[in-house]
Amino acid sequence: MGRNLAGFVLVKRGSEVSGNLTVWDMAEFFILRGHRRRGIGTEVAREVWRRFQGPWEVRVMQSNLSAHHFWDRAISAFTGEAPRPVFAEKGGKHWKLYSFNSEQAAAKSLGPLESA
Secondary structure, three states: OOOOOOEEEEEEEOOOOOOOOOOEEEEEEEEOHHHOOOOHHHHHHHHHHHHOOOEEEEEEEOOOHHHHHHHHHHHHHHHOOOOOOEEEEEOOEEEEEEEEEHHHHHHHHOOOOOOO
16 A cells, blocks of 8 residues: 555544534544545554444534445444434534444454453
8 A cells, every 4th residue: 555645534532513522523534535435444444443442423414415425334344234324513513423332343343262
């Protein structure tokens, strides 16, 4: 794999929307246009969720339809379940808020050899 920059991710503790201080928050997630639709974003998200295990919230502006499709697929592939986002409003902004536990999902996704 090459060493070219494909994007960036910022993770922080505490939710901007729900106020839950114990969750991991995907504060920023950006993949350069030339690297999109190649599975890179999904793999990056999976790696972040594996590294920062526990409860997560991923918030997406309600108007960002392409991001909704991406996060629906990425979270579903990671957790093995269809996500059930909720709609929230904070500070005049409207969000689609995805919540899941990456520790439980990572444990489910490990095969018999990987979990030993």
